[in-house]
Amino acid sequence: MRHWACATLFIVLFFSSPAWAQDAAVPESIKPGINEAFLDLELDVEAWVNRFEVESREVFHAKAEIVQRLKLSPGDRIADIGTGTGLFVEPFSQAVGEQGWVYALDIAPKFVERVEKLAEIRSLNNVTPVLCSKDDIRLAPGSINAAFICDVYHHFEYPQQSLASIHKALAPGGKLVVIDFNRVPGESREWTLNHVRAGKEVFRAEIEKAGFRLVGEVEVPSFKENYFLQFERK
Template sequence: MTLQRFCLAVLAVICSVHSNDSNAQETVSDSINPGINDAFLDPELDVDAWLQRFEVESREVYAAKDQIVAAMKLKPGDQVADVGTGTGLFLEPFSDAVGKDGWIFAIDIAPKFIERVSRISELKRLGNVTPVLGLPDDICLPPNSITAAFVCDVYHHFEYPANSLKSIFDAMKPGGQLVVIDFERIEGKSREWTMGHVRAGKETFRKEIEAAGFVFREEVKLDGFDENYFLRFGRP
């Protein structure tokens, strides 16, 4: 068994334990946005269709991918949680950035996306990547296992933000960073899609993240961003 597969097996057990704890604390009715992730949980999810939506030049985070990776300031040996990895857009550049002594946990709640990133990591021989099937309220990583967490166009999909943030906080080593990229939601400026799909603006999301124990560090301005923003937080 490879180290990658061993890590995946261990994490599956951890996630199962977390799932039992989570069910005792919350019910579906506690979701702040019920149904927002139904499309991703569909067992017949069309990965190619999402690939055409996620990995196109018209998507800001795709066009600004290199800027985003540089702004993360990852170092060899870092352990990164790519929360909501989706089609695996950042998988290879993150893997290269942390090197053979680092590790990438590619986390998603969509089984079909996890299947895709598993294939990508095997085909590209990314020996420092572990795909993780997360829960709607838990990233399913053990305590003190990561130095960074990356949440790109995903935070507004958190149905249970307090619990999801707690799981990120608990998994992060002191001094680690949380980067959140999401959509500007400004009345009279943002697109109709954004106003209807994204539940709150930057200020609300920042307050929620700080309430979870993270400390706001900075907003990073990227040349390619008009609809998106990049916030960096730290774990004390």
């Protein structure tokens, strides 16, 4: 149980550190309120499990394809940024093996609690849940060689600051994978147009500006609404 004690201490130290106090100094949110529901301390986690982990959700249906195309190797250290209900935590844990590590990050305390319980129940001893902030993933410099952002980038309220923290946490040459919704006026459904702030090209430009190089767009045959972009840290 020492592993879980360390995870809890990790979270407590961040909340008591000056880094948390700096949140008040960040620029104005690019989309205020988009994460408000997740920060509710009474968040109904099971309701979100029923919403996120269903066949009708494209990334849930394509989970095996996504993991396969990530091409994780034993020993990799990956950050699942915006892990939510922990959909990818177990397959990532299996892919990186005993010598690898999975950091399951979220801004929602209730989601972090769920992933901690999930990892303990399923004996995923290479998983550390991390409560991050709206503008900082809060991982040590060079601590990961892969970062995964699935249906979450459009929830970044402070993309410049969040991307800077990801760039810092990634080792040089590390990969960043971003999966998000195609937002095309006249083609995308109304929910996407209202909820997702920008299209693929805008997101790509933001990420490249933050010090990443586009490796390419990865084809996922079952995708109809989503895209899969892979970047490399310069």
